[in-house]
Amino acid sequence: MHHRLFLFDLDDTLLDFKASERLSFVRTMASLGLTGELGALFNDYQAINLALWRSFELGTVSKDFLKVERFRATFASHQLDCDPQRASHLYQDALADTVVLIDGALDLCAMLAGIGEVGIITNGIEQIQTRRIASSGLGPSISFVATSEACGFAKPDSRFFDYSTRMARRFVEQETVIVGDRLDADILGANRFGIDSCWFNPQRLVNDSQAVPSCEAHSLMQVMPSLAGLMRS
Numbered sequence: 001m002h003h004r005l006f007l008f009d010l011d012d013t014l015l016d017f018k019a020s021e022r023l024s025f026v027r028t029m030a031s032l033g034l035t036g037e038l039g040a041l042f043n044d045y046q047a048i049n050l051a052l053w054r055s056f057e058l059g060t061v062s063k064d065f066l067k068v069e070r071f072r073a074t075f076a077s078h079q080l081d082c083d084p085q086r087a088s089h090l091y092q093d094a095l096a097d098t099v100v101l102i103d104g105a106l107d108l109c110a111m112l113a114g115i116g117e118v119g120i121i122t123n124g125i126e127q128i129q130t131r132r133i134a135s136s137g138l139g140p141s142i143s144f145v146a147t148s149e150a151c152g153f154a155k156p157d158s159r160f161f162d163y164s165t166r167m168a169r170r171f172v173e174q175e176t177v178i179v180g181d182r183l184d185a186d187i188l189g190a191n192r193f194g195i196d197s198c199w200f201n202p203q204r205l206v207n208d209s210q211a212v213p214s215c216e217a218h219s220l221m222q223v224m225p226s227l228a229g230l231m232r233s
Contacts, residue, residue, distance in 0.1 A: 001228045002175060003196065004116030005168050009155075009180030011124060013200050014109070014220075015136060016100040021046075024094035031090050032082050045074040057123065057154045057185065067092070067125070096131035101138075104220030109141035111224065120145040121164045121178065123154045123185065144168065155182075156189030177214070179223055187211035198226055 011017035025042050029035070049070040055061040061069070071084035071091070112118050118141050122129050126147040133139055146164035148154035153163070165171040177196040180186025188211040190197035199213035200223070207213070215226040 001115065001224070002230075003177045003227055005165070005171060005176040006112045006116060006118045007121050007164060007176065007178040007195075008109070008118065009178070009182065009186050009200075010120050010122040010129060010133070012102075012181045013179060013186075014102060014105040014120075014138065015132060016102050019100040020095060020098045020132075023100075024091055024098045027094045027098075028087055028091040032087060034080070034082070041074065041078055044077055045070065048073045048077075053123070057156070059154075063125065063149060092125065092128055096128045097135065099132050099135045101136055102220060106137055106141075108220045108223055109138055113141040113143075116175075117143045117169055119143055119164065119168060121155065121160070122146070123148040126150055155185040156192060158189070158193050161189055161193040161195070177227060179217075183207060183209045183211040183213075187213045190214075196227075196230060198223055 008014055022042065025045060026038060029038055029041070034041075049066075052061060052066045052070050056063060056066050067088045068084050071082075071087040075082045075084060075087075109118050120129070120133065120142055122145070124147065126149040129147060130145065133142065133145060144167040146160070146167055148160055151160050151163040153159040155161075165176065173194055177198060178186055178190045179198045179200055181200045181202075183199065187197045187199050188209070191212055196214040199207070199216045200220070201216055202218055204218060215230055217223045217226045
């Protein structure tokens with residue numbers, strides 16, 4: 001394997017964000033006095049949240065706006081008289097303490113840290129991501145954490161990748177790879193920045209985007225063999 005700098009997306013690559021998100025949402029709603037069947041409310045929240053994150057990545061809304069607006073819009077769509085500001089604080093606290101690792105995450109990061117340097121690059125909220133990494137057990141293998149919040153730019157913006165790689169001990173373009181689940185952020189960002197990429201695709205989705213991964217893995221256990229199989233011309 002010729003790679004020495006491994007940049008990992010966090011949510012839905014190393015940590016199971018979908019599981020953490022659902023648990024945190026239920027806990028938040030319970031704290032607000034909302035119990036019973038929350039399926040429709042959660043589905044609407046997810047759709048609103050996803051749209052706001054896409055807007056954030058395009059630079060059209062701020063992260064502070066996103067944190068509260070996703071709850072305000074969700075509550076409004078269900079005519080619920082709940083405080084979106086309080087919901088935002090409760091949810092962020094719950095999410096920071098609700099960590100579910102994807103199978104193989106600890107072993108993979110430990111092995112790659114023995115080969116080179118492992119960094120986390122994430123568009124997530126810095127305070128939450130820092131707490132989640134600390135709770136996950138990944139910390140000893142991680143050299144640095146780059147967040148869009150600290151950088152001021154988000155994946156797939158090349159300025160975020162430039163910011164991230166400057167945090168590394170040593171950056172050589174040909175020896176750097178990003179591993180991530182999102183074609184539109186992780187893989188497209190790698191394409192634009194000129195580094196290798198491994199698409200983490202456990203659901204075996206079809207790539208109908210403009211992003212071109214260097215290789216693909218359907219589990220974290222497949223990442224090292226996939227990277228080892230990459231040959232440069």
